Amino acid sequence: MSGWMDSAKKLCITLKANTELEIQSIAMAMLKLPVPISSLAPVKFTPFLSKSNELASPLLDPMKLLKVAADAKNLKFGRVIHAHLVITNRIPRDCRVNQINSLINLYVKCDELFIARQMFDRMSKRNVVSWCALMAGYMQNGSPLDVFELFKKMIVKDNIFPNEYVIATVISSCFDSQMYVEGKQCHGFSLKSGLELHQYVKNALIQMYSKCSDVRAALKILDTVPGYDVFCYNLVLNGLLEHSHVGEAIEVLKLMIDEGTKWNNATFVTIFRICASLKDLKLGKHVHARMLKSDIDDDVYIGSSIIDMYGKCGNVLSGRAFFDQLQNRNVVSWTAIMAAYFQNGFFEEALNLFSKMEIDHIPPNEYTLAVLLNSAAGLSALSHGDQLHARAEKSGLKGNVIVGNALIIMYSKSGDILAAQLVFSNMKCCDSITWNAIITGHSHHCIGKEALNIFHDMLTARECPNYVTFIGVLSACAHLSLVDEGLYYFNHLMKQLGIVPGLEHYTCIVGLLSRSGRLDEAENFMRSNPINWDVVAWRTLLNACYVHRNYDKGKQIAEYLLQMDHEDVGSYILLSNMHARVRRWDGVVKVRKLMRERNVKKEPGVSWLEIRNIAHVFTSEDNKHPESSQIYEMIRDLLTKIRPLGYVPDIAGVLHDIEDEQKIDNLSYHSEKLAVAYGLMKSPSGAPIRVIKNLRMCDDCHTAIKLISKVANRTIIVRDANRFHHFQDGFCSCGDYW
């Protein structure tokens, strides 16, 4: 408990703080330190203290302490030393430059650029280090123009020739801001001046070329420079990984192994990242074993990358086991393990870990919140999402892009597209993910018009659309039956932007054509394009046949599809529904027989909704719910109310949900009807009801819920296996095509 006290005394003694005022000011400042000084930077700091034997030691000079403070980014500690220097002020004039340089470095490292600049401006005499330290600050800050200006002034005004550190800093600020032309000029300069022979400069150049797409140039530098070290390799590997050139990364790794270059901590981190992106568990385990055998001390960086590797390779349990035995965990390790659960679909586990993290007193950051929000989105758990949103506001992270994006995704996937819009319009800065999330969100909600509006906003905002953008845009066009517009984007705009359409885009076109009734064209499009069409694409066409009641083509496609893929339950059900719609009961029986023979089982229909933070789950004909008799009464009541509006129970589209097809009565108690009825009973009037269903909604429920939304005067939002249906005033956003 009195750790800081001892340390304060030691510091006072060693700094020769004699007056009462000095001792007091140091002790007071140290009181405010978040950690005891001895744990500040254990490795670097303790030797000073222990060897000094509480006496003034030549080792413990303020300059070294300033470096400790800077490296630990501990502003408070740095200020103590600064205060001490101001009070004692016993440095001879000619040594003042170095002292101020150290102070500039301190403030730069602690993100106090303004103070650093002030100190710099007040210097009567400066050397290269002064300039360089401040330039490093601007580089870190992402202000390359300020770096260039200082660079110029240094040469012109002070007549100082840049050294290797200066030029390396300038190069770094070029590639951080993607100013490759300037970067190449620096390359030329360093060639002429001979500075490129320095390791720092070489590394900066390699890093620059690896960061822009010019991997070849980076490798060339690697080739031409004799005697490259681990740093070079690590930089190239990271540059390659950043552009997902995994194959070439492996090549470089082989080179590294041939050379016998010893791997260090950063190398292991990078290699685990490679394993993760390859999803190669075997390789990952191998490297892990090799790391354990080697003499390196694993640190918190390696720990996180190992957890991530196991997660990305689909082995959460190994990741968890490793996480559990870690003695040092920080935000990143926690985020990594939660992300591993999320990526493998264990959303609840990810959310549960959060409370454990809080018990450990580790505050979440933007990445943590993103993982949590995505997990909430995976469950469509609006209540969790809302809580996390409040959490983000409290911690001041709501302005962050990463958090904003995750909020949009969460709200959109949880069925609250209005909330997603609100987050979107309040975002200070967006990236391509933001735009894509809000566009595809609207598409999922079948709000095609708004999706296209936002797409045009995106173009005017000069954000470049990408592969994912067009999936959202093309499906919006499909919803609106804007065939020409969709084909224009597909045939021209994408080409113009250099985006090679993939299966998803082709499938959107099938949807676009077939939805607007051009079934033959859609089929021709599929047959004439040598794409590796998958079940989803064929089922899109099949579904269109079903909705447009083209029985013959539908049957033909279904048969073809079932030949191709024996397991796709959706196709069996569509075929069965198609038979039922034209009252071909023999056909229905045949499909069922086929399913039994091939042992294809339909998942039972399940719907759920949240009422006051509790999820209520319903299955068809559910009577397990404690209030089921009231729910059934509610349904009977609703059904009698909608009959005058033209509701007639539709047996055709629902047979697949009934085990015993004679029991027509059952369709009144489909899981989504139960959930909607319960929602109407339990939520205040005016509040939208959000229901989630695991399968495609059946025709009967769709009709019934449309009319229920009218008689009950409620917005009802149902997420089925494919999309969101917004029921309002007797209509559905999907336009009865789903």
Added chain:
DNA sequence: ATAGGGTTAG
């Protein structure tokens, strides 16, 4: 006064 970890749109 060089390098390394965690998130995301379909």
